[in-house]
Every structure is written in structure tokens, then in C-alpha cells.
Amino acid sequence: MSRLATATRMGLREQARRPLLIVLLVALPFFFITRAIASTEPLPRTIGLPGGGGEVLTNMRDIHGANMAAITVAFLAGLVGLFIMQSAREADRRLVVAGFRPRDLLVPRFVVLTAAVALVVVVSLAVTALSFSPQQWWAFAAGTLLVGLIYGLIGVILGSTLGRLGATYIMLFGAMLDLGIVQNPMFGPGQPPAWGSLLPGYGPARVIVDAAFSTQFHAWGPLAVATVWLTGLALIARFALGRVVGVAWR
């Protein structure tokens, strides 16, 4: 237990000693979300809600406001997952050789990742609240948190399996294509295409859209899809990271 607590404390302290990182994690959502909302024209737009919620007439500015928090969180959580895990890889291997069990190192890394995602989500939601008010705040917050956790875990998996350059490309372009284009109701018919449901951002993005524009929650199906993605990715990330640090243990 003390090893676990020590490794967690050290992991959090390591991140706290990176002032530029903290500044970027706080300033970036603030700047992007406020600017996105302010610079978008309130052009009328009809979008489709999930789970038989029908269609709703809203405007581009509100859709951008609802969607921008998710894009920003996915972007930041993915990179945090990718680089926090990569930077710790060599040190973790040495700690395993020194007697730490892989579990003693994996749990603290996931705690650090969750703390970073939580920070980005809280900042993003607070900034969104300045310019846009979703109909169902709790569901909106849950959807945004799901985006952060899903993309954070994707970052962990990519960081454990690919080189930094390749992993960064997939992470950044992937988040932009999935949440910024395919799931974004600002484009196309106002809801994602059928094949869009195969992407990791589908579940949380539909939860966010429903929570933002409907007074009743209809997105049970997308919520279930997001939960399946989260569980599956957590298992894969556990396996991928365990393989990386566990080599020395065996």
C-alpha cells in the first residue's frame, strides 16, 4: 500500500513540477472554447437527437459551444495519455527491476491520467458555462468526462505501442476527424452517418448533443456504447502497459 501511495504521490508531483504543462492544460480550453463560441455566427441549424429524441432547431454558435468542449478535452486528454505514459516507461521498468510489482506502477499512472483528465474537463466545463448553458448539465458533464477518459486511454495505448511521431499524428488527426468532423452536428445532415457509430467518439458525442439541446435524456444507447468503449480500452491499456513494464518483472 505504501509503495502504491508513494508512486502515486511522486507521479502527481512530477506533473505539478511542469509549469508549462499546467498552464497549457488550463489556458488552452479557456482560449479555444471562448474563442470558438464568440467567433461563430448564430446561423439557424436543425440537428437530430439520439434515441428517438427527434429534431431540434438551434443555431451554429450553440452547437459549436456544446461541441468545442468535447474536441478540446479529447485533444488534451489524448496527448496527456500518450506522453505521461511514454515519459514514465523507462523509469517504471527500472522500478520493476528494483522490486515494484507492475500493479504498483500502473495504478499510479492511471491516477495521474485521471487527475489530468479531470482538470481539463473541469476547466472546459467552467469555460463553456460562461457562454453556453446545456439543458442537462450533469449529462453534459458526464459525456465530456467520457470523451476525456476514452481519448486519454487511446493515448495510453498508442503511446505504449507506437513511436512518438506516429502516435501523435493518429491522436491529433483522429480526434479532429472523429469529434471535429464525423460526430459534429454542424456538418452534413445534423447527425453522424451510420458508420460514425463505429468510432470511439460516437457514444459520448451523442450524449453531449442530447444533454445540450434536450430537456429529457434520450441517449441511453450511446451511453451504453461509450461505456463499452471505455471498458474495452481500459482492458487493452492495462494489457499494453503491463506488457511494457512487466518485461523486466518476468
Add this chain to the structure above:
Amino acid sequence: MTRTGAFTREQLRSPFTLLLLVGVPAGFVAAAAGVLSDFATALGGSLAGDAASALSAGWAAAFIAGTLGFFAASSAKGADRRLALAGLGAGRVALARISSSFGIALLAAGAGFVALELVTGVAHPAHAAAAVLAFALVYLGIGVVIGSLVNGALEGSLAVAVIFLLDVFSGPGMSEQAAPWSVSRWAADVLIAAGVGQQSSARDWAEAAFVAALALFAAFATFVWSARSRV
């Protein structure tokens, strides 16, 4: 093997990275070409049809070149400094590192441009290719400058992403008037004109070339400065 060749081989030692360098910009151009026009309208811009599609190739090239430049300068900082101190000299190391990244960025920019030709076609392909190259050079410079100054991979890649997003969403076509900090606006002006079949003025060409050259000079100077002897 030349120094530039060795550095290029180092970057491309994973075949999957090479696949991504070609596949990601092509995929982005194919996906973004259809939606950028709607997005520009929502932001109060006037970008439409072929101009929007053309701009997506410039964006893809810029982002790929920026991250590539960052990792090239950042990941081998220690080794490069030792190479410079061992007698190669900071200037020659900088030249080889930037040339190698330029070659790879050219490949990625070419993939985006070919995708653009296949998806929508371009009225002035030679002009568009030159403008996409200008995007890549400007961001290669930005990436190398950040990689030479910022240590953490997370902080550096975020910094490249911040500059890119600030730049392109405030650039020509995406807002009523391009913001003063939009560093790629001259390249974007040429690319948008090429996309809709218009000629760019000599002044537009000169400005785009000047900014690209300035970015490369800044990259070279910063790299040499960061690799200098501290003794």
C-alpha cells in the same frame, strides 16, 4: 551515407510511420474537403467549394511539418549537441536535421496534394503545390524553433497544436479578416486563389516566399543557438 540521409532514415525507421505520413494527410484532405466550406460560413468567412478543399491540403501539410520539425529538433537534442561539439559544428548539424525533416515533410505534403487532386481537382495545380509547400516550410520552421526551445514532448506538441489552431482558424477565408497572428495567411491567400483558378499577384507570392524563408532562417538560428557549446 550523408548526414541528411542518416537523419531521414532515423525518422523513418518504422514503416508504420512512413505509412502514416502518407495516409494521414490524404485521409484528412478527403474528409475535410466537404465540410470546411460549411465551417467557414459558420465562422463568418467566405471560403467556398474548391477553395475550401484546397486549403485542407495546406493545413494537413502544415500540421505534419510542424510536429515533424518539433520531434526532429527535440528528440535528438542531446545527441545533436554532442555531434556539434565533436567537430561537426552546430551549423552543419542544423542544416542536416532541417533538410531531413524538409524531405519528409515534402513527402507528406505531396500525399495531401495528390489526395486533393484526386478528390476535387485543382484549377492551378502548380500554384497550389507551391502554396502547400509554403505551408509546410512555415510550420517546419515553427516546429524546429519549438523543439529547440521546449524540452517536454507533451508541452512542445501542445505548443505546435496551439499555434496551428490559432493560425488557421483566424486565417483567410475562415474569418472576415485574417488576424495579424495568422502566420500562414500569405500561403493561404495563394492556395485559395489557386483553388478557384485565380492568379495570385507578385506581391502575394513574394510575401508567401518571404515568410517561408524567415521561418526556415529562424529554425536554423534557433537550432544552432540551442546546440552551441555552453563551456
